[in-house]
Amino acid sequence: MVAALVMLSAQAGYAAPEDPIGPTDPQPPTDPNAPGGGGLTVEINGPNGSPSSAIVTLIGITLLSVAPALLLMMTSFTKIFVVLAMTRNALALPSIPPNQVLAGLALFLSLFIMAPVLTDINLLAVTPYLDGQIDFTAALEAASDPLRTFMLAHTREEDIALMTRAGGGENPATPADVELTTLIPAFMISELRAAFIIGFVIFIPFLVIDIVVSAALMSMGMMMLPPVMISLPFKILLFVLVDGWGLIITSLITSYRGG
Numbered sequence: 193m194v195a196a197l198v199m200l201s202a203q204a205g206y207a208a209p210e211d212p213i214g215p216t217d218p219q220p221p222t223d224p225n226a227p228g229g230g231g232l233t234v235e236i237n238g239p240n241g242s243p244s245s246a247i248v249t250l251i252g253i254t255l256l257s258v259a260p261a262l263l264l265m266m267t268s269f270t271k272i273f274v275v276l277a278m279t280r281n282a283l284a285l286p287s288i289p290p291n292q293v294l295a296g297l298a299l300f301l302s303l304f305i306m307a308p309v310l311t312d313i314n315l316l317a318v319t320p321y322l323d324g325q326i327d328f329t330a331a332l333e334a335a336s337d338p339l340r341t342f343m344l345a346h347t348r349e350e351d352i353a354l355m356t357r358a359g360g361g362e363n364p365a366t367p368a369d370v371e372l373t374t375l376i377p378a379f380m381i382s383e384l385r386a387a388f389i390i391g392f393v394i395f396i397p398f399l400v401i402d403i404v405v406s407a408a409l410m411s412m413g414m415m416m417l418p419p420v421m422i423s424l425p426f427k428i429l430l431f432v433l434v435d436g437w438g439l440i441i442t443s444l445i446t447s448y449r450g451g
Contacts (some may be wrong), residue, residue, distance in 0.1 A: 265337055265376050267418040268305045271383040272444055278391030279440060282398045283427050284420050290448065301441065307447045313340040343379040344370070346448065351378040351385075390443065398427050 263269050276294045280286070303310075317335035320326045326334070353368060355362055355378045364370045405423040430436075 257358045263299075263302070264381070265380060266343065267302045268301040268383070268444075268448055269298050270380060271387045272301050272388035274384065275390050275394075275440060275444060278387070279394050279436070282395045283431060284398075284424055301444065306342070306444060309338045309342050338370070340370075340375065343375055345380045346386075347375065347387075351381045353383070354378065386447065390440075394440070397430065398423075401426050401430065 223245070244288075273294060276298060279296070313335045317326075317331040320334070321328065321331035321398065352374065353363060355374045359374060361374070402419060402423050405426070406419040409419055409422065
């Protein structure tokens with residue numbers, strides 16, 4: 193009895209064979225640019241239209257990498273540093289104050305002078321871009337306008353004409369037509385010229401002291417004694433009595449306020 197039930201169940205386990213299903217036609221390829229096609233998209237703006245934090249971080253790192261070049265070419269740093277270095281050389285002190293001190297002083301004086309320009313850049317470009325009101329291209333153009341105005345105010349027309357002729361271009365009809373590629377080197381040339389003029393004025397009183405000390409030593413027959421050893425204390429004394437650092441810094445700041 194049990195064997196018969198097992199044989200019946202075994203026979204019931206085998207189903208009747210069915211006809212195989214025919215192959216289906218291949219589907220056409222999906223456009224990867226179409227929505228839902230599985231393409232990769234990158235969203236650079238946040239939900240309110242402002243740039244995402246990743247994009248802001250990337251822009252910040254990029255600006256930090258080019259900040260030294262911008263500081264040298266488009267601000268007052270170069271002129272201030274050159275004047276301070278020439279003052280140090282006029283005092284016959286080639287390493288006092290050290291370059292780090294002069295660079296730090298020039299940096300903070302540049303920030304003080306450029307404060308109105310930086311404020312305009314923040315109001316016209318940085319804040320609207322972070323709020324999503326303008327795109328990156330418009331923010332870049334808005335940020336260049338205050339810098340252009342600052343550089344044009346302290347660049348001689350002769351230097352702009354010099355760079356224009358060197359580039360083989362025509363003279364611009366208005367200051368607004370001057371390209372940045374022409375304005376930046378012209379601005380640096382004007383800054384270096386002004387720095388050398390100030391340095392020449394600073395050298396004159398110290399040169400007079402050297403001449404007087406040298407003549408006095410020669411009249412006393414002390415030709416083997418270096419005049420610098422005698423004139424250096426008098427130079428430092430004169431510089432301290434007239435408040436030399438204060439006069440130089442005041443002159444530098446006033447030269448930019450006039451523009």
